Amino acid sequence: MEEQRLTKLKELVKTNIASYPNFPKPGILFRDIFSVLKNPEAFHALQELLSSRLSNLNPKPDVITALESRGFLFGPGLALQLKLPFVPIRKRGKLPGKLHSVTYSLEYGNDTIEIQESSIGKGQNVVIIDDLLATGGTLGAACSLIEKCGANVLECIVVIELLDLKGRDGIHHPIHSLIQF
Template identity: 45%
Template structure:
């Protein structure tokens, strides 16, 4: 369900070979739709952030077919309700899959086509906002580079500040950094000193999770300065790379499972 480990990749693609390339996953939005009846969950089984996945069958040419499965007991009705939400299908169909990019054997998940579809882009932001607007989140931390696209509008809508988590030597002020492993070697992400305060509550956002390395580094970086990481969120998940299993038990919420 919510998982743990400390390796990552930063490419937006699904490899047909075991190489480490970045991929994306999907989980259904967890907020009830306007006008829908509320489902009461017994207090003994309530979970603040249910980990629900919405799986779909999608190839480059085939139409989308959505099915829902739930991984938290007591949340089945919510998962089914989310599966009926046509916003998920619209978002998924707006993401272009480009084979053999950036090298042979890679299926690249291209979110630039999602950004061209104003309805699907708005749906994406709305689903995240609906999930996090009442969670007392004060920080939305976006991972370079595509986390910078989705993070700021979410932060503005929920009344949080946006904190960029950048690659080395990009931030002009004093920084704190965290190293993470790649297939060959290591990399770092950095954050300005003083951008966050002890006791704040953070959401970490990126466009895609593959092996989970950058998200792990972002979690460690924020926790080193006393920030409570509430959840990680991505538009896409490449589930077969098991990145969510490496997040140290932190919840992960995704909209689209590109591996299904």
Template identity: 50%
Template sequence: MDLKEHIRSIPDFPKPGILFYDISTLLAEPAAWKATVERLAEAIEPYRPALLVGIESRGFLTAAPLALHLGMGFAMVRKKNKLPGKTIKHTYDLEYGTDTIEIQADAVEPGQRVVILDDLLATGGTAAAAVHLLRSVGAEVAAAAFIIELSFLNGRDKLDLPVHTLISYDD
């Protein structure tokens, strides 16, 4: 099954000049979504993670069903002030400013093998920040996986770990 056929492209969203790759149409097609989860499972199983970590917010849609499929736990990396309880945060630079992500302090055990998931890898800034955050709490980040990669933005170059993607757009 060609998963690319189930991705909708929306021009000028969220601002003019941006072409947004929407996974809503993939999620709405059960056979395509099942194939996506199964292919991601095949890609990350060799890393033997104990926990999958989804990056807000579409990374939750990717990581949670995959964790269930693989019989393992799921944790969330979210924007600041979105998680209850004690959190650990990491602030990182954006093209114009900064952003902060957090994880609950007790979400990952020191030495625990994790794989990071999100729907899309673009510039790699948020994924690199998630890797940094997880390592700061003692996680062993084994790999990262994404449904879509915008390879022309070279985001994987910011990640010093194996990166798996199912769909690539080259321009």
């Protein structure tokens, strides 16, 4: 019965993800998570799916992290609901203090993400939240940041996974995607 309910919630979320051909450039089909947020019923369903996944993890997470910027739509609320700390992973130059940094490859160049060194303790179990898994570069870099902290990546949870891009192939941690295209 619970599996049927979760399937219905996934269908509601998926039908509310808008698609924009040729954005941001020709040949790309952009999947827009913001269209889900405009529908309170679909947004609630998405939050329920994420919460259900986190509640059923074993071992339990000690910390919730999320990637700038769309991961921030989900991570802090889930951390608050579960009474866990939330730690942001941000683009270079956005966080104060001593930082761990990882530079990774993009389609046309490189980018760097960072986390505060003292934000996650050694041996803690961490869940990484993001909106989209495409080629896997950003999510893989986030996993490396967690490892630099001496912590364990318990699971990566993404709302949307673009299967044709095979982003999960380069990530050596558990990944759970709610919606696949």
